[in-house]
Amino acid sequence: MANSGYERxxxxxxxxxxxxxxxxxxxxxxSGSCVYHIRKHYDILKQTPExxxxxxxxxDICEFLVNHATTDALKSSFPYKVGLHQSCHGQRGLRFAKxxxxxxxPFSIVSQxxxxxxxxxxxxxxxxxxxxGFGGTFAVAEEAVSVKMGKDRIQDHILNGAQxxxxxxxxxxxxxxxxxxxxxLPLRIMHISEIxxxxxxxxxxx
Amino acid sequence: MxxxxxxxxxxxxxxxxxxxxxxxxxxxxxRDKAVNLFPxxxxxxxxxxxxxxxxxxNLDYYLEEFEKNATANGIKVHWASDAIEHNEIVFNIFxxxxxxxxxxxxxxxxxxxxxxxxLEKHGVEVIDSDLGERIVQLAKETPxxxxxxxxxxKKIEIDELFQKHLHTRPSNGDENYLTAAAREHxxxxxxxxxxxxxxxxxxxxxxxxxxxxxxEGNADMGVHLTPLxxxxxxxxxxxxxxxxxxxxxxxxxxxxxGQHVTTYTSQFRKPREGAELHIILVDNGRTVQLGRExxxxxxxxxxxxxxxxxxxxxxxxxxxxxxxxxxxxxxSILSPGIDMKKHASLPFASSLCGSCSxxxxxxxxxxxxxxxxxxxxxxxxxxEPAKKFSMRFxxxxxxxxxxxKKAGKFGRKALKILPxxxxxxxxxxxxxxxxxxxxxKQSFQEWYQxxxxxxx
Numbered sequence: 001m002a003n004s005g006y007e008r009x010x011x012x013x014x015x016x017x018x019x020x021x022x023x024x025x026x027x028x029x030x031s032g033s034c035v036y037h038i039r040k041h042y043d044i045l046k047q048t049p050e051x052x053x054x055x056x057x058x059x060d061i062c063e064f065l066v067n068h069a070t071t072d073a074l075k076s077s078f079p080y081k082v083g084l085h086q087s088c089h090g091q092r093g094l095r096f097a098k099x100x101x102x103x104x105x106p107f108s109i110v111s112q113x114x115x116x117x118x119x120x121x122x123x124x125x126x127x128x129x130x131x132x133g134f135g136g137t138f139a140v141a142e143e144a145v146s147v148k149m150g151k152d153r154i155q156d157h158i159l160n161g162a163q164x165x166x167x168x169x170x171x172x173x174x175x176x177x178x179x180x181x182x183x184x185l186p187l188r189i190m191h192i193s194e195i196x197x198x199x200x201x202x203x204x205x206x
Numbered sequence: 207m208x209x210x211x212x213x214x215x216x217x218x219x220x221x222x223x224x225x226x227x228x229x230x231x232x233x234x235x236x237r238d239k240a241v242n243l244f245p246x247x248x249x250x251x252x253x254x255x256x257x258x259x260x261x262x263x264n265l266d267y268y269l270e271e272f273e274k275n276a277t278a279n280g281i282k283v284h285w286a287s288d289a290i291e292h293n294e295i296v297f298n299i300f301x302x303x304x305x306x307x308x309x310x311x312x313x314x315x316x317x318x319x320x321x322x323x324x325l326e327k328h329g330v331e332v333i334d335s336d337l338g339e340r341i342v343q344l345a346k347e348t349p350x351x352x353x354x355x356x357x358x359x360k361k362i363e364i365d366e367l368f369q370k371h372l373h374t375r376p377s378n379g380d381e382n383y384l385t386a387a388a389r390e391h392x393x394x395x396x397x398x399x400x401x402x403x404x405x406x407x408x409x410x411x412x413x414x415x416x417x418x419x420x421x422e423g424n425a426d427m428g429v430h431l432t433p434l435x436x437x438x439x440x441x442x443x444x445x446x447x448x449x450x451x452x453x454x455x456x457x458x459x460x461x462x463x464g465q466h467v468t469t470y471t472s473q474f475r476k477p478r479e480g481a482e483l484h485i486i487l488v489d490n491g492r493t494v495q496l497g498r499e500x501x502x503x504x505x506x507x508x509x510x511x512x513x514x515x516x517x518x519x520x521x522x523x524x525x526x527x528x529x530x531x532x533x534x535x536x537x538s539i540l541s542p543g544i545d546m547k548k549h550a551s552l553p554f555a556s557s558l559c560g561s562c563s564x565x566x567x568x569x570x571x572x573x574x575x576x577x578x579x580x581x582x583x584x585x586x587x588x589x590e591p592a593k594k595f596s597m598r599f600x601x602x603x604x605x606x607x608x609x610x611k612k613a614g615k616f617g618r619k620a621l622k623i624l625p626x627x628x629x630x631x632x633x634x635x636x637x638x639x640x641x642x643x644x645x646x647k648q649s650f651q652e653w654y655q656x657x658x659x660x661x662x
Binding site: 001002003004005006007008009010012013015016088089091092093099100101102103104127129130131133134135136138139140141142143144145146147148149150152174175177178179181182 | 210217220248523553555557560561564577580581583584593594597598602605636639640642
C-alpha cells in the first residue's frame with residue numbers, strides 16, 4: 001500500500017502490527033523490505049513507546065543471527081554453487097552490505113552468514129547488487145520492465161554457474177522464481193533461512 | 207501517455223534494450239573505477255551536499271552577490287522568472303544585434319525553456335553544437351539523456367542521418383569518418399554564427415564568474431568566434447566561493463563519465479575586448495520547488511546523469527519513455543514539481559532500489575523523494591479508481607485477521623482447483639511472463655498451530 005502511494009490506508013494495519021507484536025523482545029522477519037517498512041515508514045504513526053520499540057526491535061533474520069545470536073552453532077551444510085541476490089531494501093535500505101556505488105571497505109552480513117555453511121560455493125556476479133525488478137506493485141504496473149529486469153538478474157546467475165539463487169527477501173525470490181518456472185530455467189530459488197537450516201539429511205532437488 | 211506504456215514499447219525490442227543497458231552500464235563501470243581511486247569520495251559527497259544546502263538556504267543573498275560581482279566584471283545580468291521571459295530576453299538581445307544564426311552549446315535549461323522552436327519561429331537558425339545534441343536535432347528528437355543526448359542511437363542510425371542531412375557517403379557506421387564529417391559540418395556553422403549561447407554548470411557568487419564544462423570544446427569554439435555570448439543559468443547553479451568549485455569539478459566528471467575532469471572546464475569572468483557577455487538567471491519553477499521542504503534537495507542536482515546510468519529502469523526503458531526534459535530518477539522527482547498531473551506516472555517508474563541515491567555525488571535522497579511523490583500524487587493528481595479501491599480494500603482486509611485467514615485459505619484452494627485460463631489471463635499482469643507461487647498446503651499459522659503450539 002505505502003510504496004504504491006497509499007500510505008494513508010495502511011495506518012490501521014501498522015497499528016494492528018504494533019498491537020500484535022509489541023510484547024516481544026524481537027520481531028524477526030524473513031524479509032528485508034518488510035523490516036525496512038517498519039523501521040523507516042512507521043514514522044507516520046504517533047511515536048508511542050510501543051511503536052518506538054517495534055521500530056527498533058524488528059529485525060531481518062540475517063541481522064538477528066549475526067548481531068543477536070550465536071551463529072557459530074549453525075550446523076548447516078549445503079554443497080552447491082549458490083548465487084546471492086542482495087535485495088535492495090536490505091542492501092541499500094538497511095545497509096546489510098556495502099552497495100557497489102559507495103566507496104569504502106566491503107562488507108556483507110548476508111555473505112558472512114552463508115560463508116559459515118559447510119560446502120557452499122558462493123559465486124561472483126557481474127552486477128553484484130542490481131535490482132531484480134520486483135518492487136511491489138511496480139512488478140504489475142511496470143510489468144514489461146519488471147520482467148526484463150528479473151530475466152537479466154537471473155541470467156547473471158546462470159552465466160556464473162549458480163545452481164541455486166538465494167536471498168533475504170521473499171518478494172524478490174517470488175518474482176524471480178515466477179520467471180524461472182515459466183521459462184523452465186535450470187536453477188532453483190531458496191530463501192537464505194532454508195539454506196541456513198539445511199543439513200545433509202534432507203537433500204534438495206537441484 | 208504514461209511511463210509504463212512508453213517503456214513497454216521500448217522493451218519489445220529485446221536486443222536493443224540489451225544494447226542500451228550495456229552502453230549505460232559501461233559508463234557506470236567507468237564511474238566506479240574513477241571514484242574508487244578516490245579514498246575521500248564519500249567525504250567529498252558530504253561536503254558538496256552541505257555546500258548546496260547552504261547555498262539554497264541563502265539563495266537570495268548569493269544570487270545578489272553574483273549579480274553585483276558579475277556586473278562589476280562587465281557581464282550584463284538578466285533575470286527571468288519563467289521560460290517565456292527567458293526566451294524573450296534572448297530574442298531581444300539578438301534583435302538588437304541583428305543576429306540571424308547562432309551556435310548553442312549544451313544547455314538542458316534551454317531545452318527546458320523550448321528555446322529552439324521559439325527562435326526558429328522568429329527566423330533565427332539554431333545549431334546545437336554538441337555532437338550528441340546535433341544528432342538528435344537532425345533527427346528531430348529530444349535528448350534521451352542529459353549528458354549523452356544521443357545514447358539511444360546506434361552508429362548505423364547516425365550514419366543514415368548524416369547521409370540524409372550532411373550528404374556523407376554510407377560508411378557502415380565508421381565512427382572516425384562520421385566524427386570527421388560532423389566536425390567539418392560544425393566548423394562551418396561556428397564560422398558563420400553571429401552569436402553563441404551556452405549553459406552554465408556553476409555560477410560563483412564571490413567572483414561573479416561562471417563555469418561551463420564540455421568534452422568537445424564546442425562552447426569555447428562558439429564563444430571565441432562570435433562577438434556575443436549569452437549564458438543561461440538555472441538559479442540553483444550558484445555556489446558561494448571560488449574554492450568550492452574544486453569540490454564540484456572533482457565530483458562532476460567522475461560521476462558523469464568516469465573522467466577525472468571534463469576535457470574543457472572553462473571559466474568566464476568578463477567579456478572579451480569588443481565582445482558582449484550576458485547571463486540570464488532563470489527561475490522557471492525552481493523557487494516553488496525550493497519552498498517544498500520534502501523536495502528541496504532535488505535542487506542540489508549538478509546534472510551529471512549518474513542516476514540515469516545506474517537506474518535499472520532507465521537502462522531498460524530508454525530516456526524518451528519519461529517524456530520529460532530531464533529523464534530518469536532525478537527527472538522523476540523534478541518533473542512532478544513542474545506539472546504533477548502530466549508527470550504523475552514518473553515517481554512510480556522505479557523499483558525504489560535506492561541505487562540513484564547512493565550514486566548521487568551531491569547526496570540527493572532520490573528514492574525517498576520518489577516515495578514521497580507517490581503519496582502526494584495519489585492524493586492530489588492521479589485518482590485511479592481501481593487502484594484506490596484495491597488499496598483501500600487491502601488496508602481493510604489486513605486489519606480483520608479472521609477474514610484474512612479465510613481469504614488466504616480460499617485463495618490457496620482456488621489456485622489449486624481453478625483451470626489455468628482463469629488464473630492466467632489478461633487481467634493478471636503478474637502472470638503474463640511469470641508463474642504465481644505454488645500455493646502451500648497450509649499457511650504458516652496453521653502449520654505452527656499443528657506442530658509447535660501443542661508442544662509448547
